[in-house]
Amino acid sequence: MKGKNAIGTWAGFLLILLxxxxxxxxxxxxxxxxxxxxxxxxxxxxxxxxxxxxxxxIIDNPDFTRALINSFGISLISTLLAVIFATLxxxxxxxxEFKGKRLVLSLALAIAMFPVVALVGPLxxxxxRFGLFNTWPGLIIPYMSFTLPLAIWTLSAFFREIPxxxxxxxxxxxxxxxxxxxxxxxxxxxxxxxxxAILTFFFAWNEFVLAISLTSTTASRTVPAQxxxxxxxxxxxxxxxxxxxxxxxxxxxxxxxxxxxQRRIVAGLTSGAVKG
Amino acid sequence: MSTTLQRPPADVSAKPAMSDRSAAENRLGLxxxxxxxxxxxxxxxxxxxxxxxxxLFRYRLTSPDDREFIGLDNYVTVLTDQLFWQxxxxxxxxxxxTVAVELVVGFTFxxxxxxxIIARGLMRTSILIPYGIITVVSAYAWQFxxxxxxxxxxxxxxxxxxxxxxxxxxxxxxxAMFAIMVSxxxxxxxxxxxxxxxxxxxxSxxxxxxxxxxxxxxxxxxxKVILPNMRAAxxxxxxxxxxxxxRIFDNIFVMTRGAQDTESIxxxxxxxxxxxxxxxxxxxxxxxxxxxxxxxxxLIVKLFKVDLAQARxxx
Numbered sequence: 001m002k003g004k005n006a007i008g009t010w011a012g013f014l015l016i017l018l019x020x021x022x023x024x025x026x027x028x029x030x031x032x033x034x035x036x037x038x039x040x041x042x043x044x045x046x047x048x049x050x051x052x053x054x055x056x057x058i059i060d061n062p063d064f065t066r067a068l069i070n071s072f073g074i075s076l077i078s079t080l081l082a083v084i085f086a087t088l089x090x091x092x093x094x095x096x097e098f099k100g101k102r103l104v105l106s107l108a109l110a111i112a113m114f115p116v117v118a119l120v121g122p123l124x125x126x127x128x129r130f131g132l133f134n135t136w137p138g139l140i141i142p143y144m145s146f147t148l149p150l151a152i153w154t155l156s157a158f159f160r161e162i163p164x165x166x167x168x169x170x171x172x173x174x175x176x177x178x179x180x181x182x183x184x185x186x187x188x189x190x191x192x193x194x195x196x197a198i199l200t201f202f203f204a205w206n207e208f209v210l211a212i213s214l215t216s217t218t219a220s221r222t223v224p225a226q227x228x229x230x231x232x233x234x235x236x237x238x239x240x241x242x243x244x245x246x247x248x249x250x251x252x253x254x255x256x257x258x259x260x261x262q263r264r265i266v267a268g269l270t271s272g273a274v275k276g
Numbered sequence: 277m278s279t280t281l282q283r284p285p286a287d288v289s290a291k292p293a294m295s296d297r298s299a300a301e302n303r304l305g306l307x308x309x310x311x312x313x314x315x316x317x318x319x320x321x322x323x324x325x326x327x328x329x330x331x332l333f334r335y336r337l338t339s340p341d342d343r344e345f346i347g348l349d350n351y352v353t354v355l356t357d358q359l360f361w362q363x364x365x366x367x368x369x370x371x372x373x374t375v376a377v378e379l380v381v382g383f384t385f386x387x388x389x390x391x392x393i394i395a396r397g398l399m400r401t402s403i404l405i406p407y408g409i410i411t412v413v414s415a416y417a418w419q420f421x422x423x424x425x426x427x428x429x430x431x432x433x434x435x436x437x438x439x440x441x442x443x444x445x446x447x448x449x450x451x452a453m454f455a456i457m458v459s460x461x462x463x464x465x466x467x468x469x470x471x472x473x474x475x476x477x478x479x480s481x482x483x484x485x486x487x488x489x490x491x492x493x494x495x496x497x498x499x500k501v502i503l504p505n506m507r508a509a510x511x512x513x514x515x516x517x518x519x520x521x522x523r524i525f526d527n528i529f530v531m532t533r534g535a536q537d538t539e540s541i542x543x544x545x546x547x548x549x550x551x552x553x554x555x556x557x558x559x560x561x562x563x564x565x566x567x568x569x570x571x572x573x574x575l576i577v578k579l580f581k582v583d584l585a586q587a588r589x590x591x
Contacts, residue, residue, distance in 0.1 A: 005391075012388030013399065019385075020402040023417045023462060024409075026428070030420060041425035089312035097298065098305025104313060111316050113519045115569050117542040118562035121549035122323035122330065125337075145319035148312050206410040208526045209542070213550050224412040228530055240426050247413040254408035262400040269407075269467070270474035 024251070030244035031055070038240040054245035064246060066218040067226035071250070074136055074222060075204035078143035083197045085144070086151030087189075093152070094159035105156075108149035116146065120213045127214055134216045142210055147200040154199060154268045158192025195268035198261055205254070223250045324566065327559040335556035343556075350560035360544065360561075364568075367540045370453070371521040374460050378517060379510075381461070382468030389469065390476050403466040411463060415530035418459040422446070452536040459527045464520070468513050475509020476502070511580040515573065522572060541565055 026045065030038075031054055033047040042048070058064050093101055123142065124133070132138035162185070170180040211225035218226065227246050231238060258265065331350050335343045354360050389399055406414070421427045422445035433439045445451045479502050487497050503510070525542040532538045534547070545565055549558035 009388055009391045012384065013392055013395070016385055016388060016399060017402050019462070020405050020466065023414070023421070024405060026421060027413070027417045030426075038426050043426060043428055043431040045428050085312040085315060089309040092305040092308035096301050096305035096308070098302040098309075100306070100309075104309050107313065107316060111320055113516075113569060113573055114320055115523045115542065115562075115565045117523065117525060117545045118327065118566045119320065119323045120546055121555055121558040121562055122326040123319070124549060125330070125555060126323060126326065141315075142319045145315050148316050152312060202408055208410075208412055208529070209546065212529075213546065224410050224526075227412055227416070240420055240423070243416050244420065247416055251409055251413055254410075255405060258401055258404040258408050262397065262404055265404055266400055266470055269470050 027244050027247050027251075030241060031248045033241045033244075035239070035241055054241045055249075058242055058245045058249065063218050063226060063230075064223075067221050067223045068249070070136070070218070070220055071205060071222040071224075074139050074143065074220070075201055077136070078140045078147065078204045079197050079200045081140070082144045082147045082151050082200050083193060086148055086155050086196060087193055089148075089152050090155030090159050093156040094162075095164060105153075108152050111146065112149035112153075114146070116209045120209060123210070124213060133214060134220050136220055138214050139207075139210060139220060139222070142214075143204045143207060146207075147203045150203065151196040151200050154196045155192055158195070158268075159189065162188045191264060192268075195261075195264045198257060198265055199268055201257070202254070205250075324562075327562045327566075329559075330555055331559035331563050333556045335554075335559075337553035337555055346556075350557050351564070353557065354560050354564060359539075360541075362537060363539045363541050363544045366453070366538060367522055367524065367542070370457060370460065370524055370540065371518055374457055374464070374521050375514060375518050377457075377461050378465045378468045379514065382465050382472050382513070385465065385469035386472035386476050389473050403469060405466075406463050407466045407470075409463065411459075411526035412530055414459050414463040415527045418455060418462065419446075419531045422455045422458075446532060446536065449536045449538065452532050452538045456524075456527050456531055456538060459531065460521065460524060464517060468517055471509055471513040471516075472506070475506035475513075478509070479505045507580070511576075514580075515576050518576060519569060519573060522569060541568070 029046050032050040032052075033042055034049060034051045034053060037048055089104065092098065093104065119142070127133040127138050132141070164185075166184050166188075167180045170184045171177060175183065206224070207222070208224045208228070211222045212228060215221045215225060221229075223246070227243060227250070230243060230246070332345060332347060333343050334346045334349070385403070389396075389403070392399060422429050424430070424442065424444050427445075429445070430439060430441055430443055434441045443451065445455050483501055483505070484497060487501050492500065523542050524540045525546065528534060528538055528540050528543050529546075534543050539547075541561075542565065545558060545561040548554045548561055552558075
């Protein structure tokens with residue numbers, strides 16, 4: 001019985017690895033196929049004649065590099081702002097008694113479930129009137145608002161578990177309140193804040209609906225939006241290999257973050273949902 | 277679970293005695309949440325109110341001077357249009373199929389991850405990659421995999437009775453819907469698996485052992501002990517994923533652009549507003565989409581409500 005279970009677990013393990021990594025391997029393999037190879041049709045998995053041409057071409061493509069800068073800038077700024085606002089709110093929710101606490105949490109939950117597309121029309125209308133259409137702030141503002149719920153839930157779950165008495169203990173031992181905060185509370189709270197930041201960044205990096213609706217040029221178009229408009233000269237024959245290359249490049253930051261912080265991401269994803 | 281419920285004990289005793297202090301605490305709390313609440317309302321409540329207002333007008337951005345109040349006519353137009361119902365059906369179908377498949381596969385993954393002792397880091401890393409990958413990339417990866425000239429699916433699986441060497445996956449409704457669902461399921465199953473894993477780790481081992489000693493089979497333990505004890509986690513996972521799937525947009529935009537009647541309700545709304553510039557009609561669609569998401573959330577919560585309360589009472 002035990003042996004059978006172990007075999008099943010191992011088979012499951014391999015199945016999960018295959019499920020998760022195979023499509024990534026496919027995209028990487030495709031990114032090394034030459035344009036000529038995909039033009040005549042190349043149904044096999046591996047490239048016949050691997051080439052780096054797609055990578056040099058995509059890095060020389062100003063539209064793509066510009067979109068990459070937009071993606072990084074917009075995602076990082078909205079992450080930073082969302083985490084600041086969420087930290088304030090989550091601290092209040094976890095530590096203070098105030099009226100309307102339930103209401104704030106319910107509002108956050110309602111907004112997490114909000115259909116983003118429903119806002120495309122009115123936001124388009126408002127943003128063109130206020131000159132926010134096709135600008136960085138035009139995307140940063142909604143990204144911030146839509147990531148706040150996730151950040152607030154994750155952070156308040158984290159903050160509830162911090163032993164706040166330690167702050168007073170440090171003060172009793174002669175630390176000033178600033179020292180107590182900086183030396184005791186910041187190191188305890190930092191992992192939670194950091195996790196919320198990663199989850200927020202993933203959201204902004206991935207966002208597509210607003211990115212295609214509220215932008216019109218590469219001045220503010222992010223990579224997902226730019227990729228969807230990257231059709232190439234022949235509409236019936238999309239530039240497979242180049243799109244695959246762009247996919248690999250835009251996935252690299254995700255892989256790096258996941259490799260470095262996998263434990264924290266899992267904790268963050270599940271803490272808010274199950275314990276909250 | 278019990279640790280999360282702990283409050284600083286000082287609060288409880290201090291509250292009735294020092295009302296000044298609790299009033300100050302109340303003010304500070306409100307001040308700290310205010311920026312976040314204002315930000316959230318600014319981008320949702322305000323535009324939603326705007327949408328409610330605009331939905332009562334005939335309003336096209338290309339001819340803004342012809343704006344005219346027409347009452348509920350936009351809603352009548354939408355609700356009597358066959359395309360609206362076709363797209364709603366597509367959306368519901370995608371939601372039900374993907375969430376059902378993800379629940380089964382995600383639970384299997386969670387069981388494996390729960391049992392495995394070694395290589396946990398590797399497993400966590402791999403499962404987070406589909407979660408973190410952008411949906412547009414997932415859509416392209418699968419579009420190319422299913423592609424007629426450049427995809428491996430046909431040449432690898434032609435021996436299956438319903439797949440030929442020249443099956444055109446984007447040539448008819450059902451094949452295209454299948455491809456879209458594959459991409460959606462691939463990307464979001466890990467999220468489901470992680471939520472279920474968290475629920476699974478809260479099922480007490482003692483209870484499982486007791487059931488085993490009492491002679492319960494594996495199947496009985498699954499249905500009588502494991503699943504009832506992780507109802508809260510299952511509910512959260514289903515709620516989040518169902519509402520997420522109901523808003524499906526990215527995969528359809530990249531893979532078919534709504535061709536072969538694969539349009540979802542989100543895609544229809546987008547097309548009316550951004551491509552047709554029909555702000556009035558599009559706003560009516562936005563309002564309907566918002567209402568249907570609310571109804572869906574209420575429905576799921578109601579379906580699971582008894583169970584959730586029960587799970588909390590026991591835990």
